[in-house]
Amino acid sequence: MNNEVSVKPYSVGEILGLWALVTLPMFLIRFALMPRLVPVVSIHPGILYWLLMIVGMMWQFVLSVIILKKELGTLTWEKLKKRLWLNHPIHPKTFKVYKLAYSFTIPIILYAFFFESSGLFTFVGATLNRLFPFMAPAGYADIQNLVSPEFVGAWYLIGIALVSCLFNYLLGEELFFRGILLPQMRGAFGKWDWAMNGVLFAAYHLHKMSDIPVLLVGSFFYGFLNAKYRSFWPAVIIHGVEAIPLLIAVTAVVLGLM
Numbered sequence: 001m002n003n004e005v006s007v008k009p010y011s012v013g014e015i016l017g018l019w020a021l022v023t024l025p026m027f028l029i030r031f032a033l034m035p036r037l038v039p040v041v042s043i044h045p046g047i048l049y050w051l052l053m054i055v056g057m058m059w060q061f062v063l064s065v066i067i068l069k070k071e072l073g074t075l076t077w078e079k080l081k082k083r084l085w086l087n088h089p090i091h092p093k094t095f096k097v098y099k100l101a102y103s104f105t106i107p108i109i110l111y112a113f114f115f116e117s118s119g120l121f122t123f124v125g126a127t128l129n130r131l132f133p134f135m136a137p138a139g140y141a142d143i144q145n146l147v148s149p150e151f152v153g154a155w156y157l158i159g160i161a162l163v164s165c166l167f168n169y170l171l172g173e174e175l176f177f178r179g180i181l182l183p184q185m186r187g188a189f190g191k192w193d194w195a196m197n198g199v200l201f202a203a204y205h206l207h208k209m210s211d212i213p214v215l216l217v218g219s220f221f222y223g224f225l226n227a228k229y230r231s232f233w234p235a236v237i238i239h240g241v242e243a244i245p246l247l248i249a250v251t252a253v254v255l256g257l258m
Contacts, residue, residue: 007071007072007083007184009184009185009186009187009188010181010184010185010187010188011187011188012188012189015181015184015185015188015200018063018067018176018180018181019181019200019203019204021063022056022059022060022063022176022204023203023204023206025056025059026053026056026204026205026206026207027206027207029049029052029053029055029056029207030049030141030206030207030208031207033052034048034049034052034138034140034141038140044140044150045138045139045140046139046140046142046143046145046146047146047160048140049140049141050143050146050160050164051160053164053207054160054163054164054167057164057167057168057171057172057173058167058172060167060172060173060175060176061167061171061172061175061176063176064175064176064179064180067180068080068083068084068180071083083183084175084179084180084183084232085179085183085226085230085231085232086232086233087230087231087232088231088233089101089102089225089229089230089231089233089234090229090230090231091229092228092229092230098229101225101228101229101231101234102233102234102237104225104234105225105234105237105238108221108222108224108225108238109237109238109241111217111218111221112217112218112219112221112222112238113218115214115217115218116214116215116217116218117242117245121214124210124213124214125210125211125213125214128209128210128213129210132210135209135210136210137208137210141207141208143246146250146253147249147253147258148253149256151253151254152253152254152255152256153254153256154253154254155254157250157253157254158247158250158251158254161246161247161250162247164246165240165243165246165247168239168242168243169236169239169240169242169243170236170240173201173204173239174232174235174236174239174240177197177200177201177204177222177223178197178222178223178226178232178235178236179232181197181200182194182197182223182226182227183230185197186227193223193227194221194223194224194226194227194228195220195224197222197223197227198216198219198220198221198222198223198224199216199219199220201219201222201223202215202216202219202220221238222235222238222239223235225238
C-alpha cells in the first residue's frame, strides 16, 4: 500500500529550523511578553498566560498549513491523508489496516502518566528550580492556580479549555510535531526518527524548562506507534487523553466543586 507522498525528506537543519519557529514564540511569551503585560493588563494573569499559550499553538497550526500548502499545492483530502498519515495504522509487513495497534497506546499512556502526572517525580523540577531560580514558573504559569472561588460560574473557562485542547492535542502541537515533522524525519534520523521527534517535542517546552526532564520520558514514545504503523492517530490518543482531567477540573472549578 502506498502510504506516502512525494515530498523531499527534511534535513537536520530544516527540522531544527522549523522546531525553532514554534519553540521561540512560546519561550518569548513566557519570559519576555508576560512580565511586561502583567503589570499593565487588567486580565487575570493566569487567564492571560493561558490565552497567549493558545495563540502560540494556533501559530503552529498556521505554520503547518503554510508548509502543507508549499509542499502539496492544493490541499486535497487525498494529499493531506498521505502526507500526514491520516489513516488507520498500517501493519509494516502486510501493509494492511491494523487497528489492533490502537490498543498499544494503553501501556504508553500508563507509562507517560507514571512519569508526568503521578507526582512521584515532581522533585526533579523542584530541584532544578532551586538550583536555577530563573527556571521556576511564575504563579500565573501554573494552571492549578486558577482553582479559585473567583472563577465559580465563569463558564467562559470551559470555552477556553476546549479551544486549548483542540490546538494542544490535535491542530497545534500534534499536527506540527507528529503530522508535519515526524513523517519527514526518517531521512535525517533513520529508524530513530520517533525518538528524536520525542526529544524535540520535550525540548519545545522551553517555556516550562524545569519540566523538560520529566516530559522527555513520556514524549520519547509519543511518536513511536505513529512511525511504526504510519498513522497520525496513536499519538493523538496518547497525548489527547490529557484533555480528560483538564476538562473535568475546569468544569469542577466553574461549578464550585473545587
